[in-house]
Amino acid sequence: MTKPNTGELDPQDSAASEIKSYAVGFVASLLLTVGAFAALLADLPTTWKVVLICVAAVLQIVTHLRNFLHLSFAGGESEEDMLLVLFSVSLLAIMAGGTWYIMSDLAGRMH
Amino acid sequence: MSGGTSPIFGNLNWNVTPYTDAFQHPDSSTIIGAGAASVLVLGAIAGLALLTYMRWWGPLYRNWLTSPDAKKIGIMYIALALVMLTRGIIEGFVMRAHQATALGTLSAQESGLVAPDHFAELFSTHGTIMIFFVAMPLLIGLINFVMTQQLGARDMAFPVLNQVSLGLTAAGAALVMISLLVGQFGTGGWTMYPPYTGKIFSPGEGVDYWLWAILISGMGSTLTGMNFAVTIFKHRAPGMHLMRMPLFCWTSLCVAIMLIYAMPALTVSSAMLALDRYADFHFFTNASGGNMMNYANIFWMFGHPEVYILILPAFGVFSEISSTFSGKRLYGYTSLVIASMSIAVISFTVWLHHFFTMGQSAGVNIAFGIATMIIGIPTGVKIYDWMATMWRGRVRITAPIVYLTGFFLLFVIGGLSGIILANPSIDYQVHNSTFLVAHFHNVIIPGVLYGMLAGIHYWFPKAFGFRLSETWGRRTALLFVGGFVFTFMPLYVLGLMGMPRRSPTFQNPDFMPWMYLAAFGGVLMMCALASLVWTFWASYRNRVALAVPGGDPWNGSTLEWSTPAPVPEWTFPCIPQVSARHDWGERKRAGDPWKGPAAYTDIEMPANTVHGLLIAIAAFALGFAMVWHIWWLAIISILAIPGIVVIRGLRVIEPRIIPAAEVAEADRRFRRLVENLPPATRADEETERNRGVPDITEFAG
Incomplete structure (x- = not known):
């Protein structure tokens, strides 16, 4: 799977495009954070606020993975990246889903 | 704390040391507290004097503290762990001695060597130290030392990050250590469940010491996990395919993955509790919409993978030594790899079994009970693989093999009591009793401790150039086996007789014979500790012959x-x-x-x-300042940490x-x-x- 001892960077990855990728990621993250605060302060029903904040959060995760951690599903290491994302998502789903399962059951028995 | 918070010294004053208590109310409990603080102070003075007298400050700084070499960092982790192990075993012994004298009567209910609060501090620090500052540094140190060499790599992927991780772990350990002398540690056990550990029921610095030690060292462990994973994926020697890696590297990979995904849960639960305590949040309070059950939920989301983080490196060690000392190839390499990876993944699906009795419905309990029973299967596969490895081999009874044999006999008993506890209806009967205490010591001591000590014995010559004395090594191993059997087998019986865990006193005289047996086991454990120290010393004196x-x-x-x-x-x-x-x-x-x-x-x-050292100092200062509400120091140190990182980033x-x-x-x-x-x-x-x-x-x- 991994080519061993290949620490070297792709020579075609010039510094300019690297910086552009980081800048785009930074601005997008900033906008999504501000957006989440705006959604909170806006005059909206609570359900909408929660939905908007969740969407902003998920989009921000995607931005971080793409622009800062350089994950991509095309190119040489796409299979590894895909496996990594799938594994992370399944573990997070176990944790989040398990919490939901346990805490909602507890709440149901308390009220 | 009397008086307000001083702007300079925070809540610190001259009454925080245990000496004040010992002068005001001299009894066995306060004298033990003051004695422990004195051991810490005298030990520190002796250490500093030795370094000065031998002119070791320069070499220590140049060759060790500033070294980014993974092998040296590994050795420093293990040295830290052995110092903490000493404290942990002594605390265990004091607890056993206390309970052997703790038979109360109906008129005088409290009895024993130490006061109830002091006893609570003892079991809290004992658990915290043994898990976070003994087991974790031992296994992280061993992986640091061994894994890079087994992979054919020269160093970790991120050597300086590795140094920072060690620094953060040491800063956490230092916070726990200094709580002996300055103030008190928390009394909520190593899990520190709220609402008891919230601000209302536990004011004062105790829980904060735990929180900052855990937050700081937990960050270090997360970073270590990332470092291990990247090293395994990117720094293998040419031709070292994943399926050619030694089994210890496979278990290290599992540990790395689990550290990355499990440690953040601990950081989250501790940070939420810290917000409750410092900033009047209501995550886990009784009132204002808090839900303390979610703490148990998040904590054990970390806590159960943690158990397997601890045990998997030991499984890796046993895979190596069973093959080497039997003169045979490891049996069932592929099945061991699959079993390790299965354990790593399934361990994320069983956390509820730590709180079966919290009140959820039977269906939820059964789901997690079944998952818990399933995780026993890959572990069983491993035991059979190692036995098959040794089968008809030319087994040499070296110290690691004594540990391995002890592990075979005892770990299986511990595992079986775990399968029993996985059944929620049985768990309801023995939950919170010493049966549980016996169970987890029965997996952690024969598993983690024996595994790590066997690994240290096995790889010691690689680090220092001489073997450890086999005679003393075997004596130590046998003492640890005997000490374990006598200390913890009686606790199974006591648990079934109804003795609650963490209980400072009891009124049932039928417990006494078992208490005495367990106290004798505590004596054996102290002998094992002394024998371990003696093994190092005797081997060092004899290093020319053992080279x-x-x-x-x-x-x-x-x-x-x-x-x-x-x-x-x-x-x-x-x-x-x-x-x-x-x-x-x-x-x-x-x-x-x-x-x-x-x-x-x-x-x-x-x-x-010097990067890692500076960050460690800043992190310790941050933790100490937050514990004692010394806000100016907290602000300086929290700004210093990113500052140090930026300064290093700006330099070529x-x-x-x-x-x-x-x-x-x-x-x-x-x-x-x-x-x-x-x-x-x-x-x-x-x-x-x-x-x-x-x-x-x-x-x-």
Whole structure:
């Protein structure tokens, strides 16, 4: 799977495009954070606020993975990246889903 | 704390030391507290005096504290762990001594060596220390030292980050240590469940010490996990496919993955509790919408993977030593790999079994109970694999094999009591009793402690160039086995008799015979600790006779045995080309494994840096300032940490180049030495004839 001892960077990855990728990621993250605060302060029903904040959060995760951690599903290491994302998502789903399962059951028995 | 918070000293004043209590109310409890603080102070003074007298400050700073070498960092982790182990075992002994004298009567209910609050502090620090500052540094240290060498790498992927991780772990350990002298530790057990540990029921500094020790060292462990994972994926020697990695590297990979995904849960639960305590949040409070059950939920989301983080490296060690000391190839490599990975994943699906009795419905309990029983299957597969490895092998009863045998006998009992506890209806009966205490000690001591001590014994010559005394090693191992049996088997009985865990007193005289047995076990454990220290000392005094400069004292089959002992900082003169699963063993089969490389090149090593040390100091200052509400220091240190990172980021840092000539000279000297040393047969292994060059015709692994 991994080519061993290949620490070297792709020579075609010039510094300019690297910086552009980081800048785009930074601005997008900033906008999504501000957006989440705006959604909170806006005059909206609570359900909408929660939905908007969740969407902003998920989009921000995607931005971080793409622009800062350089994950991509095309190119040489796409299979590894895909496996990594799938594994992370399944573990997070176990944790989040398990919490939901346990805490909602507890709440149901308390009220 | 009387009086307000001082702007300079926070909540600190002259009454926070245990000496104040000992002067005001001298009894056995306060005197033990003051005695422990004195041991800490005298130990620190003796350590500083020794360093000054021997003029070791310079070498300590240059060769150790500023070194980014994974092997040295590993050794420092293990040294830290052994210091903390000493405190942990002594605390365990004090608890056993206390309970042996704690029989109360209906009129005088409290009795025993220490006061109830002091007892609560003891079991809280004992648990915190043993899990976070003994087991974790032991296994992280061993992985640091061994994994890079087994992979054919010169260092970790991120050597300086590795140094930072060690620094953060040490800062956390220092916070727990200083709580002996300054103030008190929390009394909520190593899990520190709210609402008891919230601000209302636990004011004062105790819980904060735990929180900051955990937050700081937890960050270090997360970073270590990332470092391990990247090293395994990116720094394997050419030809070292994943399925050619030694099993210890596989379990290290599992540990890395689990550290990355589990440690953040602990950081989250501790940070939420810290917000509750410092900023009046209501995550886990009784009132205002808090839900303390979610703490147990998040904590054990970390806590159960943690259990397997602790045990998997030990499984890796046992895989290596069962093969080496039986002179046989490891049985069922693929099944062991699959079992390790299964354990790593399934361990994330069982956390609710730590709180079966919290009040959820039977359906939820059954789901997690079944998951818990399933995780026993891969563990069982491993036990059979190791037994099959040893089957009809030429087993040498060295100290690691004594540990392995003790592990076989005792860990299976611990595992079985775990399967029993996985049934929620049984768990309801014995939950919160000493049956549970017996169960988890029964997996952690024979599993983690024996595994790590066996690993230290096995790889010690690689680090320091001489073997540990086998006689004293075996004595230590037998004492740890005996100490375990006497201390914890009675606790199973006591638990079934209804003795609650963490209980400072009891009124049932029927408990007493078992209490005395357990206290005797505590004495044996103290003897085992002394014997462990003596093993190091006796071996050091005898180091000339025990020296193994050839570097392969056990006729091993993995790459780390191809280098001299002690291993040079560059590990391999040139990165090996791996062509088989047990590459060093295959080279022995092919004949002349010690043939030198055709050419040498310059080696780039990371330059020494004070970065990790500075971050450790800042992190300790941050933790201490937050515990005592010394806000100015907290602000300075929390700004200092990113500041130190930025300053390092702005500087151009050149790696250190070791010239090819120097490497060639050292390496040729080693090859000549190996040629001139007489090969030692297996029968000679424990004698002075073992100079680290085995008789390769005997190799059968």
